[in-house]
Amino acid sequence: VAFADITSFFDRVFTAVPAAIHAAGVVPAGPAFARYNSHPTDTVDIEAGFAVSEPYEGASEVSVGEDGVVAGELPAGRVATATLRGGYDLLSAAWPEMIGWVMSQGEHPGEVSWEVYVTEPTPDADPAAMITELYCTLLERSST
Known part of the structure; x- marks a missing residue:
């Protein structure tokens, strides 16, 4: 798409x-x-x-x-998660912030990620009241 x-x-x-x-x-x-x-x-x-x-x-x-x-x-395994409170226009900043945090913890993001739209989007929805959960798969830690 x-x-x-x-x-x-x-x-x-x-x-x-x-x-x-x-x-x-x-x-x-x-x-x-x-x-x-x-x-x-x-x-x-x-x-x-x-x-x-x-x-x-x-x-x-x-x-x-x-x-x-x-x-x-959805894939099994370890994930990092964050909760965004606000409109979908904030997602473009929320993802890099989350990935930055993941890397600051010594982790590495996997390819697969997902968003859960906790608040149903409707034309009348107040963007400030919207909740979206962000999930990022984490690569397995090296055992070396």
């Missing part, structure tokens, strides 16, 4: 995914999230959706981009 098109991507996904999982009889088990599979540049390898209470099986009639709605998993 082109980074400039990320808002329209989220608009499509966060409309289509609830419809697809509801049609499959699956219930969301938490707020929306976005998973970044690499560090964003002018494009981003991104997945977005909802945690679910049970496995989401098979394909869906709903299409979001080329791949439709498919099940995925």
Whole structure:
């Protein structure tokens, strides 16, 4: 996804995914999230959706981009986390601050990171009241 098109991507996904999982009889088990599979540049390898209470099986009639709605998993392992209180416009500063903190602790960020949108975004939402959790995978420590 082109980074400039990320808002329209989220608009499509966060409309289509609830419809697809509801049609499959699956219930969301938490707020929306976005998973970044690499560090964003002018494009981003991104997945977005909802945690679910049970496995989401098979394909869906709903299409979001080329791949439709498919099940995925967040990675297991160590992560660093931070909580952002404020609008999404603050994310561009929050991520480098978090990564800087991770590195100051002698850790190294992995490729995968994700955001959990604790506060549901709506057109009437007060940006100051929004809460977003940031998660960054950590590389395994060397045993040497």
